Amino acid sequence: MKTLTFTRTAGLLVLAASWNAHAADWSDTSLSYRYGSKFAEPYNSSDIVKHVLNFSHVSGYKYGKNFFSVDYLISDKHDPSAAGATTGAHEAYAVYRHTIDLGKISGANLAFGPVRGVGVTAGFDINSKTDAGYNSKKRMLVLGPTLMFDVPGFLDVSLLALHESNAPYNGFTQTATARYRYDTHAMLTAAWGIPFTLGVPLSFDGYANYIGTKGRNEFGGPTAVEINVDMQVMYDLSAAVGAAKNTFRAGIEYQYWKNKFGNPARTVPGATARTPMVRAEYHF
Template sequence: MKRLLGNFCAGAVVIAGLASATPVQANFSETEIQLHYGEDYKLGRNANFPDFDNTTSRQTITLEHFSTNDIGDLFFFVDFFQDNDKLEDDSGTESDQYGEIYYHLHGSQFGLNFGDSSPVSGLDLGVGLNQGTDFSVALAGPRLNFGIEGFRVLSLGVYAYNNFVDPFSRNLDTTYQATLVWDYPFAMGKQKFLMRGFVDFIGDQGSGVEEQIVFSPQFRWDLGNAIKLNEDKLYLGVEYTHFNNKFGVEGVDENSYSLFVSFKF
């Protein structure tokens, strides 16, 4: 846990710098901390070659930020996680981190506008970076935003996906990533809830790296509203993740879940 907190503090410094670098005239800005405890993660500290059927429980601290202005929007998150289960020789990594960052330019800057009657509210052009300890992926492509009643966010991005740093120094093919993102608040009586999440579809990259699907929805209860504090600030939730062919390893399908508390500021 000390190592996990050390990684978190180091990452917090980086994220604070990134957040402060976002435009001061942003129309909207939000940063969130999530504390997760979950089960059934594969390819973790206790990964057993070649079956990879071991699972581990895991603690995760997630820092997440989103901001937008007239020019574009910035989104990033960093996960700092620690696995609890280990192999007998304890050769696996106890804690690690993973992050993603995306910046999209609003298509309106280039005259790409849609009428009020269109379900498409915008077309943006984005670039991204997915970064782990021993791999890096660069992404670039368009994103469609949909103005559907009830959704705060509903978007579909299609990106070129280039794995330019690989832990095994393989010459991997450039492929695609299609990402659907949603954020849907609703109420039942006086209680408020939020459904949010994403689905990633990633193509195969050759060299035994198969196509992947990551489906990760969250269900959140607005605890802040329930205890008569500020709404949309403090949540209790559950997250489920289905990871088909995890990390491109054929047949390694993860079905993990976690309970979490989150705080927005």
């Protein structure tokens, strides 16, 4: 019954977000590209080259904001697309979040200390990957409170409950696993975008996730606490090419991902990634 209530509540909030999307007061849509040669995947001891194309959209309306992002990740041959293949795997990973500002809905001032507002966030993650060993088909609903901090740009910190499942297919053994639901678990997450200058216009953007253990995995093995931090320093080069502010941005990015997907790094090769990247964005 608790799982059903969680699912219904998250679903209703996501549906409410779609109804309000047409009434956006502001929005930012972007296409981006990033490249790195030190990606890692669990049970794979090789460094993997990936090209990542991204579409993102963020918008705000009277009572909250929406965020939607889709990554399309293209691996090299070290993350093969199938058993014995010389071509790399492809993956699509989508994230949606909707945050309702409780102060704006109630008319109350919920600010305190460095916090300017309090909200509730709901959304989902969904992916599909064609690779030799796992062929992930993740489905995840999220729901929980959010604190919005009073900083230049934005800093949101949320404590979310995660309701996650997967239904992998092993290309080596040709074994399909029925959709398996992990224990509902918690994630402490932060997302930020902080503008600053060092003689040129820059911004410090990113997210950080601390994800609790999710019980046994679909094969009966243990899961571990997961840490995923992705940080970018971006330069706004729009003025140099005669475009409006924040139209074209380029910079460097670094991702640290320990116990990736809950796989314990102490026993699983490739479960920790340390990945420097270059990144370019076009906003419209």
